[in-house]
Amino acid sequence: MGVSDFVGEKLGLSEPSARFLVALYAAYPVSIVYRLLLAQQHPRIKNVYLSLSGMAIAYYILGTNVWHSAADVLAVYLLLSVCGGTLVSVVLTWILVMGHMMCGYVVAAMSGEIHQISWRIPHCVLVLKLIGLSYNLYDARKKESELSVDMKNTAVAEAPSLIELAGFSYFHGSVLAGPQLSFRRYRDFVNGDLFDWNKTPSSVPAGVQRLLVGVALSALYSLLNQWFPLSTVISDQFNDHVFPMRVLLMVACGKVALWRYITVWLIAEGSCILTGISYNGVDKSGSVDWYGLSNIHLLKAETSITLQGIVESFNINTNKWIALYVFKRLRFLGSKTLSLLISLTFVSLWHGVWPGYALCFSLEFMLLFAERSFISFMKRLLGGTLSEFSLPLRALLTLAAFILRNIVLFYPLMLFMLLSWDLCFKFMSSVYFMDHIIVIVWCFLFYTVLANVIRKPKPKKDE
Structure with missing residues (x-):
């Protein structure tokens, strides 16, 4: 009996789930060996070790399907070696890695494959890494005045070697499910520039x-x-x-x-x-x-009274990636709302093509919009922010907001996890499509009946 079979039998997990769990914990001995023996070795030795150990973990779960990630890593290496740092390389990286993953999603959806651990799960992480790297090289060639602070902190002037790119792509701590990290952080880490081992x-x-x-x-x-x-x-x-x-x-x-x-x-x-x-x-x-x-701010995620607070404390590094490489790059559109809509559309497709993802993230867009307008309305109605009220009133409003947050939050979350249209529709009808109804009714009231409440009074002209 193998380790995964033993774990699956004891914990009641399927064989793929047991393998995933074993691989997750396997990253710890890899980290310990790195700390004890390799932390201050030559960067090339570190890259070889991190590449091979990460690929071994990926192979343990995926078997020969590890070729999907290996093919993308090799293709992107060749692409960036030829034209890295150009807009063409960014566009081609997008098409290559997202196209590969989307094809996998479509094939899985057509075959009815759902809720299964497959090569597409770690590939999600890899796609963001490789697209981010193409942007990092592109940003390094821009004028410094054109870069934001985040762009400066992640810009990379020199394209990676193949072994360096492999170490970054298969880094054992993030190869399965994140966290997302930039190539700049990885290179500084391996080169010993991130911090001083002897003084930290x-x-x-x-x-x-x-x-x-x-x-x-x-x-x-x-x-x-x-x-x-x-x-x-x-x-x-x-x-x-x-x-x-x-x-x-x-x-x-x-x-x-x-x-x-x-x-x-x-x-x-x-x-x-x-x-x-x-x-x-x-x-x-x-x-x-x-x-x-x-990737998670536990206290904030559990105590936040707003959906925006949940977004900021949940899947943090992926959200940072979306903000840096999608949302902020759409600034030329001149509309934060449109940029957010496009960003959430990308997030939905990045997760997969199942209806549950589209339902979840479209509803997230509507709920965040409704929440902002609701908070604006309450400020006008009550004449101040929550912190300005008396303790009893503040406690009452906080409790009410916390209850409302939980009610509206887990409706789209269910859609995210149920995925198929039949299951999502069965759930939504069971709770009377409540989040959709809440958003529609609130937006109707906000722009009609309540419009005069939030409209700022015009200043009187001096007679």
Whole structure:
């Protein structure tokens, strides 16, 4: 019996899921060996080790399907070697890697393949890495006055060697499910420019802490998922409950299902921290910040009272990538709303072509728009911001906002995880399409009945 078979039998996981879990934890011994033996070796030795170890982890899960990522890495290396730093290279990288992944999505959708661990999961991470690198080289050739701070911090003047690109692409801590990292960070890390190993405090305590939180959350997920599985919201018994109970079950099942993703991010981040690649400078108190690759801000994600706060604390590095390489690059359109719409469309396609993704991210766009207008309306109605009110009123409004946030949040999240149209429609009809109705009704009221409430009064002319 193999390791994955043993893990699958003990935890009740499918064979692919067990392999994914084993591979996730396999990044830790790879990080430990790196720390003990290779951290201060020549960059070429480090790149070879990081390339081979990451490819081994990928092969363990994907088998011969690892050729998908290897082909893209080789193709992009050749492309950037020939015309890296040009707009043509950026466009061709987009077409090459996104086209490859989209073909995989279409084939999977046509064959009915859904909710399966396949080469497309780690390929999502690789696609962003390679597109980001093409932009980094392009930005390095621009005038400094044309670059934002983020562009300056990620710009790369020299195209990578093949072994360097392989090490970046297959870096063991992020090869499976992120976190997303820039090539500039990887190169500085390998070259020893990110921080001084001899003067910087150890990252081990921070890495172990992240691992333990991930393990604890994983155990909690395994326990509560028996009571609140995702299948609850599409079961025949779901409609037997009164509507308020259905909403509560939706929130509970959504919360538990979300922990599965957070667990993966925390465990992956811990292995990155152990190597030191997540170094993020020194904070105001003088302590080293090892959370530069953190994908989740747990406290903020659990306590935020707005959807915007959730977006800012969830899948952080991917959201930063979208902001830097998609949203901000659309500034020429002159419309933040249009830029956001295009960005979310890209995010939806990047995840896949299943209807659940399109439903989720289109609804996210509408909900964020509705939330901003709702907050604007409440400020005008109440005559101030939340912090300006008395403690009892502030507590009441915060509680109300927190409850409303949870109600509207887990509706699109269910669509994200159910994916197929039949399952999504069955769920939406069970809760009476409530988020869609909320958005439509609010926007109608906002632009008609309530328009005079939020309209700023015109200043009176002096007679």
